[in-house]
Structure formats: structure tokens, C-alpha cells
Amino acid sequence: MFVFSLKSLASTKVRTLYMIVAMSIGVASVVILTALGEGARRYVVEQFSSLGTNLLIVFPGRTETKGNIPGLLMGETPRDLTIEDALALLRSRYVKRVAPITIGSGLVSFGHRNREVPVIGSTSDMMAVRHMTLMQGKFLPDVDPRNAVPVCVLGAKVKDELFGSSRAIGQWVRIADRRFRVVGILASQGQSLDLDTDEIAVIPVASAQMLFNIPSLFRILVEARSREELVPAQKEVLDILQARHEGERDATVITQDAVLATFDKILKTITLSVAGIAGISLAVSGILIMNVMLIAVSQRTREIGLLKAIGATGMTVRNLFFMEAASLSLLGATVGWVLGEAGVKIISGIYPALPASAPWWAIGAAIGTALGTGILFSVLPAERASRLDPVEALSRR
Amino acid sequence: MIRLEHVCRNFTVGDQIVPALDDISLEIGKGEYVSVMGPSGSGKSTLLNLVGLLDRPSSGAYTFDGIDVTHLTDAAQALFRREKIGFVFQFFHLVPRLTAIENIALPMLLAGMPREERKERSGKLLHDLGLEARANHKPDQLSGGQRQRVAIARAAVMKPALLLADEPTGNLDRASGMEVVSLLEKLNGEGMTLVLVTHDPEIGRRAARCIRMLDGRLD
Ligand SMILES: Nc1ncnc2c1ncn2[C@@H]1O[C@H](COP(=O)(O)OP(=O)(O)OP(=O)(O)O)[C@@H](O)[C@H]1O
Ligand SMILES: [Mg+2]
Numbered sequence: 001m002f003v004f005s006l007k008s009l010a011s012t013k014v015r016t017l018y019m020i021v022a023m024s025i026g027v028a029s030v031v032i033l034t035a036l037g038e039g040a041r042r043y044v045v046e047q048f049s050s051l052g053t054n055l056l057i058v059f060p061g062r063t064e065t066k067g068n069i070p071g072l073l074m075g076e077t078p079r080d081l082t083i084e085d086a087l088a089l090l091r092s093r094y095v096k097r098v099a100p101i102t103i104g105s106g107l108v109s110f111g112h113r114n115r116e117v118p119v120i121g122s123t124s125d126m127m128a129v130r131h132m133t134l135m136q137g138k139f140l141p142d143v144d145p146r147n148a149v150p151v152c153v154l155g156a157k158v159k160d161e162l163f164g165s166s167r168a169i170g171q172w173v174r175i176a177d178r179r180f181r182v183v184g185i186l187a188s189q190g191q192s193l194d195l196d197t198d199e200i201a202v203i204p205v206a207s208a209q210m211l212f213n214i215p216s217l218f219r220i221l222v223e224a225r226s227r228e229e230l231v232p233a234q235k236e237v238l239d240i241l242q243a244r245h246e247g248e249r250d251a252t253v254i255t256q257d258a259v260l261a262t263f264d265k266i267l268k269t270i271t272l273s274v275a276g277i278a279g280i281s282l283a284v285s286g287i288l289i290m291n292v293m294l295i296a297v298s299q300r301t302r303e304i305g306l307l308k309a310i311g312a313t314g315m316t317v318r319n320l321f322f323m324e325a326a327s328l329s330l331l332g333a334t335v336g337w338v339l340g341e342a343g344v345k346i347i348s349g350i351y352p353a354l355p356a357s358a359p360w361w362a363i364g365a366a367i368g369t370a371l372g373t374g375i376l377f378s379v380l381p382a383e384r385a386s387r388l389d390p391v392e393a394l395s396r397r
Numbered sequence: 398m399i400r401l402e403h404v405c406r407n408f409t410v411g412d413q414i415v416p417a418l419d420d421i422s423l424e425i426g427k428g429e430y431v432s433v434m435g436p437s438g439s440g441k442s443t444l445l446n447l448v449g450l451l452d453r454p455s456s457g458a459y460t461f462d463g464i465d466v467t468h469l470t471d472a473a474q475a476l477f478r479r480e481k482i483g484f485v486f487q488f489f490h491l492v493p494r495l496t497a498i499e500n501i502a503l504p505m506l507l508a509g510m511p512r513e514e515r516k517e518r519s520g521k522l523l524h525d526l527g528l529e530a531r532a533n534h535k536p537d538q539l540s541g542g543q544r545q546r547v548a549i550a551r552a553a554v555m556k557p558a559l560l561l562a563d564e565p566t567g568n569l570d571r572a573s574g575m576e577v578v579s580l581l582e583k584l585n586g587e588g589m590t591l592v593l594v595t596h597d598p599e600i601g602r603r604a605a606r607c608i609r610m611l612d613g614r615l616d
Pocket of ligand 2: 442443
């Protein structure tokens with residue numbers, strides 16, 4: 001019987017092709033669109049985790065979710081964060097490491113070559129907190145952060161531009177109007193979400209404060225001991241700062257997870273809605289299958305009459321049409337899947353940075369919807385075919 | 398084998414009732430060769446469809462081998478047709494995309510017979526028909542007479558007890574018509590009951606028993 005239904009598909013090539021194309025376009029678009037959405041989501045997640053794990057970010061000023069401009073409502077200015085604030089945070093048992101951050105821009109020069117780069121002031125712990133890796137030498141020394149040691153770590157590209165292929169470690173460079181000895185070169189990591197670590201210079205936080213003449217900190221990065229301890233750590237950080245700032249809660253602590261979760265949610269929603277839209281096209285192909293099958297039923301009325309006359313039950317006829325629609329949908333879904341995966345391959349070829357691959361749930365849902373609608377919408381034609389009166393069907397011309 | 402008692406079949410056309418069969422009582426024994434003749438519209442096809450379980454009487458009783466078949470379910474009737482009845486139509490009704498041998502094997506496919514047996518039986522029938530060379534031809538590559546012989550082979554392949562032919566020669570020239578009739582007669586000789594509807598008096602006369610119909614009644 002199966003062979004019989006396949007033969008009828010083969011004999012109506014154009015119609016069959018039409019349905020397979022419609023179905024496969026639907027499936028392929030679900031696969032490609034969700035692959036893009038998933039790719040974007042994973043890209044963002046990866047970028048975030050490259051910033052560090054179990055990370056809390058402390059910055060001055062209070063942001064109310066109600067939309068008040070920080071500080072202005074109460075007529076107060078938020079207190080600055082200081083190196084002492086950062087060191088005080090280490091008292092919390094939930095906190096593993098802290099890295100105070102100041103940031104400025106300075107001209108780095110060696111001999112007659114120079115270059116303007118972002119200059120980051122921090123401590124030795126920054127490397128671990130931000131998951132940085134070194135290409136050569138050491139990171140900032142593990143000394144009291146209040147000491148303005150004249151050393152610096154350069155980004156890979158900065159080193160190349162200033163020193164070329166010659167050795168940089170141990171050389172003295174000038175940043176703004178002070179001299180620093182190069183102790184390490186950062187490994188090339190490429191563009192991260194916030195800044196390109198290839199094009200920075202890192203110096204001790206106290207040196208940066210002197211260099212740029214700012215007594216405060218831009219941020220404090222805090223690494224909690226574990227993921228579970230992020231929330232208590234966040235609270236304790238706020239409490240410690242409040243105690244140090246005369247009872248004012250004038251700092252904001254965000255967890256990277258919170259930011260990440262928001263992005264994750266947004267991108268997931270986008271992926272889902274895009275998949276939903278593509279899913280509609282699948283439903284449309286289902287309706288197309290129904291119409292084509294209905295036409296098939298009327299075109300093959302005499303054949304159905306004959307089958308009944310030679311002993312096919314209504315059930316057999318129904319199964320026959322069912323089988324046709326099912327094999328059509330299956331074929332369409334498979335072709336669509338293959339096309340979709342090929343499309344994804346092409347996209348990842350063009351944008352290698354994007355980890356585009358359709359998630360299994362999307363492939364499953366697409367193929368399921370294709371088969372489901374294909375079969376669902378073939379019920380009606382199959383039912384109609386099975387109900388045909390054999391005498392009438394045979395006499396129809 | 399076949400017993401019709403006071404069978405009527407009315408068609409409703411608009412708000413008019415057309416009595417296609419009017420109080421027919423008829424008995425046909427096993428192995429009989431019966432021809433049905435009569436003017437156009439006299440109810441011959443309607444009678445044949447009824448006997449072949451393609452249609453149900455409006456009133457009256459129909460027993461086949463002692464079984465009341467009028468009240469069987471559709472599925473049971475289909476099974477009955479498959480096992481006991483073979484049909485031959487004026488317009489052949491071969492499936493155009495299947496080859497001759499596949500057309501012949503179709504009822505066996507429906508019956509779920511194993512492939513080997515299907516092959517063997519349809520091959521043997523084709524051989525008996527002298528159509529072996531045409532086994533893999535599609536119907537549109539066959540002449541009318543060849544098509545009808547393939548259709549007869551299809552009707553006979555399940556070895557039915559009853560063979561019904563509605564104007565099987567209606568679309569054929571005299572020579573191929575005679576070939577078809579003698580093929581049917583051969584099957585009758587093998588024990589199948591044959592009921593043949595025809596307009597051709599010469600063919601009608603060949604049957605041992607000739608039924609004449611007029612306006613839905615037996616004449
Ligand atoms: N489906 C139908 N609906 C309405 N009337 C019908 C139907 N089928 C048959 N009839 C009527 O029943 C009567 C008998 O028709 P039937 O086809 O049995 O005649 P017939 O003897 O086979 O004629 P012919 O020799 O032309 O084939 C005719 O008057 C016909 O119009
Ligand atoms: Mg007729």
C-alpha cells in the first residue's frame with residue numbers, strides 16, 4: 001500500500017514538488033532563524049563570561065529602579081568610592097577578591113613612538129577577576145594597593161606598536177608625564193564586550209590616581225566565592241559601604257548574572273518569536289497540503305471508486321491519502337532541515353564569530369510542526385476520499 | 398447463491414422519486430451464466446451494483462450464500478467484495494500510473510497477500526491471457542481489448558465466486574469484444590458465476606439464462 005501511495009506521488013511530480021518546496025522552506029526558515037537567535041544569545045553569554053565569573057560590579061551613586069536620577073532627588077551627591085572602600089570589602093566572607101578600577105586616557109611613549117590608549121589603574125587581583133592572560137612577564141605586583149609602584153602591563157597591540165619585535169619587558173615607557181617599567185604583556189584576546197584589552201595599559205591603581213589626579217575609583221570589581229554567594233555578597237558589599245559612608249546607601253552593586261539574565265531573556269524571546277513566525281509558514285504549508293490533497297481527491301475520484309469496488313474499505317482509502325500526506329511532509333521536513341543546516345553553515349562561514357547553530361528543540365519543533373500540520377490537514381481530504389460512494393465515484397468523468 | 402426478494406431501489410432527484418428497481422425478485426445459482434438485457438435506463442447497472450454490494454436496496458432483502466448482506470457494515474461489505482466478487486466495467490477503470498501486472502495485483506495488495514504470491518498469481522494470469530509481453534506496460538500503452546482483458550484478470554485474480562460485468566464490450570470493436578466475452582466464459586467454465594450486462598443481442602444469446610429488464614422490472 002505504501003508503494004502504491006508513493007507511486008501516486010511520483011506520477012504527480014509538479015504538485016508533489018510544490019508541496020515539498022513549501023514545507024521545506026518553512027522548516028529551513030525555522031532552523032536558520034533560530035540558529036541566528038541562538039547564535040546571538042550564545043555570543044552574548046560567552047562575551048559576558050569572558051569578563052569573569054561570579055562577578056559583582058560596584059559603582060558610585062544610587063540607581064533607583066523607579067527612574068530617579070541618582071542623588072538629585074535628595075539633594076545629595078554620592079560619596080566617591082575609594083581604595084579603602086575596596087579593601088574593606090575583603091572583610092566579607094563571601095568575597096574572594098576585589099579589584100579597584102580607575103580609568104583614564106594617556107599617551108604611552110617609548111623613544112619616538114607613542115600612542116594614546118585607555119589606561120587602567122588596578123591591582124594584581126584584576127587579572128584573576130577579569131580572567132586575563134599574559135603573553136610575557138608578570139602582572140602588577142601583589143603589594144599594598146596604596147603604593148604607587150611605577151610598573152605597567154601593556155596590551156599586545158600597544159607592545160607591537162611601541163617595540164615591534166624587540167623585547168619590551170624591563171624597558172621604561174612614559175605614560176603621560178611619568179615613567180613606568182614594563183613588567184608584562186597581555187595575551188591577545190580581541191574585542192571583549194567593554195574594551196579591547198589589546199589596546200590598553202594597566203598600571204597600579206594608586207599610580208593611576210596620581211597620574212590623572214583623581215582620588216576616587218571608577219568601579220570596584222568584586223568576585224564572590226561562588227555563584228550561590230553572589231546574592232549575600234551583594235548585600236554585604238552594600239552594607240559595608242553603607243557603614244563606611246555614614247549610613248548612606250550611595251553605591252550600586254549589580255551582578256553580572258542579572259545583566260546576563262536580562263540579555264538572555266531578551267534574546268530567547270526574540271528567538272522564540274522568530275521561530276513562531278517561521279512556524280506560521282509551516283502551518284500555511286499544512287493548509288497548502290490540505291488543498292492539494294483535496295484536489296488530488298477530486299482528481300482521483302474514479303480511482304477511489306475503483307479501489308472500493310475491488311474491496312478497499314473506507315479505512316484503507318483514508319490511510320492511503322494519509323500516507324501520501326505524511327510521506328510528503330516527512331520529505332519536505334527532511335529537505336528543509338538539510339537546507340536549513342546548510343544555510344546555517346554558510347552563515348557561520350561568513351560570520352565565524354557568531355556561534356550559530358539551531359538548537360535541538362527548534363529542529364524538533366520545526367519537524368514536528370511540519371509533520372503535524374501536514375498530517376492534520378490531510379485528515380479532511382482523506383476523510384472525504386474515504387466517504388466517496390463507489391458507484392458515484394466510478395461514474396464520474 | 399444469490400437471492401433478491403422484493404428489492405426496490407429509488408433515487409431521489411430533486412423532489413422526485415425515480416424507481417430504478419421496482420420489486421425485483423431473482424435467484425441466481427452457483428456457476429450460472431446470466432445475461433441481463435434491456436433498454437437504456439431500465440435499471441441494469443443499478444441491479445448489478447446492488448448485487449455487487451456497491452449499493453444498498455431501498456427495500457427488500459438480499460442474501461448471498463445464505464447471508465443477509467444488506468445490513469452488513471461498509472467495511473464488512475468491502476471485505477465481501479474483495480473476497481467474493483469481481484467487477485468488470487465498461488470503461489476498464491485501470492489505474493493509469495500502474496503497469497498491467499501491478500493493476501492485476503492490486504486486489505491482492507488490498508488483501509495484504511505476500512509479495513511472492515501476488516507475483517506468482519498475476520504472472521500466471523497474464524500468461525493465460527497471452528499478455529506477458531505487456532506486463533510492464535501502462536494502460537495507455539495498451540489497446541482497448543488488452544485493457545479490458547487486464548481488467549478481467551484483475552477481477553478474477555482473487556478467484557471470486559461471482560463475476561459481474563457491466564457492458565464489458567461497450568467500448569470495444571466486435572473482434573476484441575468477442576475475445577473479452579470468451580475470456581469471461583472461460584472463467585465461468587472454471588466455476589465462477591457470471592452476470593453480464595449487454596446491449597448486444599448476439600452476446601446476450603450466448604448465456605444459458607437471459608434476463609430482460611424494462612423500467613426497473615424483470616420482463
Ligand atoms: N445516481 C442516480 N441518481 C439518480 N437517478 C439515477 C442514478 N443512477 C441511476 N438513476 C436512474 O435509474 C434508472 C436506471 O439507471 P441504470 O443506470 O441502472 O440504467 P441502465 O439500464 O444501466 O442504462 P444503460 O443501458 O444506459 O447503462 C435511470 O432512469 C437513471 O436515470
Ligand atoms: Mg448501465
